[in-house]
Amino acid sequence: MKVNNKKCVRKIARRCLFANKRRNIITTFAIILTAILFTTLFTITLSIHASYETSIFRELGGKNHGTFKDLTDKQLEILEANPHIQSYGVRTVAGVWDAEPFTKRSAEVSYMDDTCAEWSFIKLSEGHMPTAYNEVIMDREALRLLGKEPVLGEEIELSYQIGGYLEEEAQVTDTFVLCGYWDYDPMIPAHFINVSKEYVEQLNEHVEEMGYDPLRTDLNVMFSSSWNLVSKMTRVEAECGFTDTDASAENYVRFGVNPGFTFSGGSGDLSLDTLLPILAFSLLVVFTGYLIIYNVFQISVATDIRFYGLLKTIGTTQKQLSRIIRNQALLLCIVGIPVGLLLGYGLGALLTPAVLKTSTISLNSLTISTSPVIFIAAGLFELLTVLLSVSKPGRMAGKVSPVEALRYTESAGTGKKKKTTRGAKVTKMAFANMERSKKKTVLVFVSLALSLVILNVVYLFVGGFDSEKWLDASVSTDFVVGNVRYFKYDGAAYDPLPLDVVEEIRGQVKEQDGGFAYDVQGIPLVKVNGAKFAESLEYSGEEVQFTNDAGQGMHYMGCVAEGMDPFLLSKMEDAQGDLSLLNDPSGKYVAILTNIDEFGNPMLDENAPKIGEKITLAFAESVEIIDKTTGQVPEDMVYSAPENMEGRYIGLTETECTVCAYVDVPFSIGPRRGTFAYDVVLGADTLKEIVGENMVPMFYAFDTASEADETAAEETIHRLCEESAGQLEYESKAVMRKDFENFKQMFSLLGGILCIIIGFVGILNFMNTVMAGIISRKNELAVLQAIGMTGKQVKQMLMTEGLIYTLGSGILALTLSVVFAPLVNLFCEETFWFYSGHFSVMPFAYVMPVFAILGILVPILAYGKLSRASIVDRIREIG
């Protein structure tokens, strides 16, 4: 039987809603608060994810989804018209400048349209995009390298090679006028020097006259989503009638997909590790929301039970009654959820930087996600919470027996009677009142106690973070000074540390002892057997074959080789074997870098050379990789199938060394990267012998003699690093301590907000219960007064009830905390090695007085409002 009565059910729900203001306000608040929690959580999570993506895009130099490369004007036009491409940016590369002063990081002279510039992270701090023929913009660091001040109107001479041509005649020199500049971002792989469209157009004519290929014009594109980009690009190619397979064809157009989207797992995948805590937190919020919304509706149904009984008598079915309740809640959601979403999004956006600060992602990659997923997910979770919360009250209203509802008064329904000889004492009555509705009492206890328990857990958790324990383990030397890339490892080789800067530092600080660590420029290799090679392949998936590989079943694998001065070697704590042998340059000793577990077992595979055995280190100056199908150097390694590639090591040398030790190098002075082969530590002199001039300083570490020296050094280095314009970076005890404090602060902040919101929910719940209890007992209280209970006694009774609620929940929370604190401590000590377990009741000391005051105040206020009407009126009025 299907009847159309939805309209009528909705009407009743709507009207009931307006008749119940107090309940609505409290429920709406609860909905807002829980929606805030959900939205904040999702905003932070997705923003961190987005920031991570941004940081990768910065390293890659662009955040567009893909690029169609080397296009003719005609091809450009066709592509721009394709409806699948949501937005696009054009770039024409005039040339590259990799001679002085851009030897370390080359400069790319090109024209970019506004979109392309935006996608390349160009945000002008002053000026405008180049429009006139000879206008130019570049970053501050490029200006500095060119010896120019960031002043608009400055004349700058640029000298670079056209296109990719190396011939002398391909070099052009032109004078430009600076019309804008932006802050340098050390993570971006090249200096962008942007010129005007007019300039590249004229240059193009010149290039054609010279008989060169025209300048390369690329179209960077964005699609509606980052999902399955390769097939999207291929589809566009097909629709435009292009091919990306036949290089000789007229309609050949190459394309590339931004690897950032594949690195970050196709943008949108979150690993289980991140998902689990999010899920756990979400459940906590669902539970918090459930506690209050359920309670509010349970009370309101109990109070209005006659009303629902009446509706049933005149023919409202169980389903319809549940729907009436549900619809009321949903109507409140219409107000509550949008408000909660907005506030939560704001809060999330505010908190994200604090969370980001504790990650490896730098703060200038901060990206607040605008993904609709945040709002959809938070909205759905909130809806789920609300529906869950009203399902039971709805069923209760549906199950009401019409006859009983007609004479319903709220009672526990337990028939037990207690005999008392002492008459009706006020406190006794209060206790008896609590017992009348045990379920409700327990609910309030639990919801109030929950916030206290969470507060205590957060307090324990944050308080347990032991900064000294952390420092001891994470800092080996007082100071480590290195290139910025050393500290923010991003997969690329480190830039060498300029020696003159180190000398400058050494000249200005009082050091007790110090030493360099060295990296290798070029390709350090280690010779491994077939079994180890096959095993590593499973992890790395690299399959490029090398024509001059080691042979005889052995293979070369790239490794990390760190050279260390004696000072650093003396800092090694976890080692097996004899590290001091490394200081002997004639011996050709190496130590294999590994993790040594707490039982002293090095975590190495069975193929690893034993201490005392020989290992062959090799070194190649570079590799050459050729696409076997074309016989040419592939344009983009990343997009090419490795099985089609063939490699050759250039300038290969081999050295046989003896393994003298296994060593667990502390992270703070380690190479901060690793390979699937064997990474090694060598004495600086030995390394120099093997790789010669390719050994470059990676960082300089030193200790100071006294605290005063340390403070002075801290100041000096801090200043010098600031002055280095983002090239130089350092770590010190003070910096690490601050980092750790930030980390702690993040948890305090997030935990604090969680506590406040859950605390609010608990208090709302308490207020609702107490006020509803008093209002629904209006007649009863009036009768009590009529038969001789004074107003003061009534108040006393109500206050006692309030106090029982708050003190009861306090005791419950304390008990739970005492029981669970050791568990929390145990768990945290297992998870965080820098955690020291402890227990404290301080949070209770702070919060209990507030709770007690509320316990007294709320009943008084509620009763005060009630007692304005005369007793007679109150008796006459029917609930």
Place this chain on the structure above:
Amino acid sequence: MSILQAKNLRKIYGQGENQVKALDGVNLEVEKGEFVAIVGTSGSGKSTLLHMLGGLDRPTSGEVIVDGKNTFALKDDELTIFRRRKIGFVFQAYNLVPVLNVYENIVLPMELDGEKIDTAYVDEILDTLMLSSKKEALPNQLSGGQQQRVAIARALATRPAIILADEPTGNLDSKTGQDVLSLLKVSAEKFTQTIVMITHNDEIAQLADRIVRIEDGKIVSEREGR
């Protein structure tokens, strides 16, 4: 033809010593168009009987047949739907839905059923019960007599098989009570409705076609009204 039949109804509360026989084998038949009053003192079981007849409560044993249908063979929700189609209630405390106005209260059972509202019929009822001017008023803006007339209108509106009235004048002063009851009787005749009314007031009962007296859960006498 009997529109309402109660066969050997029993309702027993409690067990053993505490056992209370609220209804103890009641047999009753009501013809279509009849106006029956059930009288008895408080605790005689008359309200329980009415609840059973109306399908609000289930008997311990026995059956109730309304319009040829054994009501207690129905499941709870089926019974609820049966109730809103076949039985109209008028309660002592009026029991109007406070958030709905007069008109909405009257058509509520039909709306719950998803039925199309026969507005002409509803207007006729409103007219008969002299409520036409109060259509938009909320229950708390009406006097007791007016509220009870709305309740009667609500009971009539679905054209039920029977109307059950539980002390319909209990909350009204005697003059208003008389008026309301007259209207009930008049409209029942006009719309050929069957009424079963319980009351403890003999004078009110006199208006019925038949008066059934109940004591200790048993029918003790039946006689014609005036």
